[in-house]
Amino acid sequence: MTVLSQILTNKIVAIIRGAKPEDVIEIAMALYEGGIKCMEITLNSAGALQVIENIAVKLAGRILVGAGTVLDAAAAADAIAAGAKFIISPITDIETIHATKKLGAISIPGAFTPTEIFKAYAAGGDIIKVFPGSSGPGFIKEMQGPLPFIPLMPTGGIGLENLAEFIKAGAVAFGIGKSLVDTQQKINDAYLQKIIADAQGFMRAVNTI
Secondary structure, three states: OOOOHHHHHHHHEEEEEEOOOOHHHHHHHHHHOOOOOEEEEEEOOOOOHHHHEEEEEEEOOOEOOOOOOOOOOHHHHHHHHHOOOOOEOOOHHHHHHHHHHOOEEEEEEEEHHHHHHHHHHHOOOOOEEEOOHHHHHHHHHHHHHOOOOOOOEEOOOOOOOOOHHHHHHHHOOEEEEEOOOOOOOOOOHHHHHHHHHHHHHHHHHHHHO
């Protein structure tokens, strides 16, 4: 299965921002136990590149790891060298898209308007991250009219309470942050069990619509 097909099959990309590096493997294993197999380490997190490498090596075949908050081509190249299989940005940067594709990774640039979405896709984006997702499921649905061929991944402001509406609107995947992992919480056995339970809830939701 290709990286792109894994993302589209699993649908949920867990966003890990600001976690202590020593906690991330345990977080990743809890997500995996809950059924989530794709996770994004944001590059503005401590030790992000080393964390990506650790996951890529230690959890190979279980967790598909990518880099998030990637703002330029050089950062994309560093993340891919560390083991990132996909690159997610909050913006559309054409050079970053081209560098990501050249290096064989999946490109998920961020966009917000119809023009940005189309330009990001035309430049080589595999999935377009609609950010912020607080634009709502109605926006995703509206984009299905003129741009039904562009796969959209809303990110931000999405939880179990509105996930079904985004799926019905046509979203193909979702970036989920604090609704899955709040890195401000103490990572102990009790919180890891909560991560597992929340991950199971999200996976049930995406698999029953």
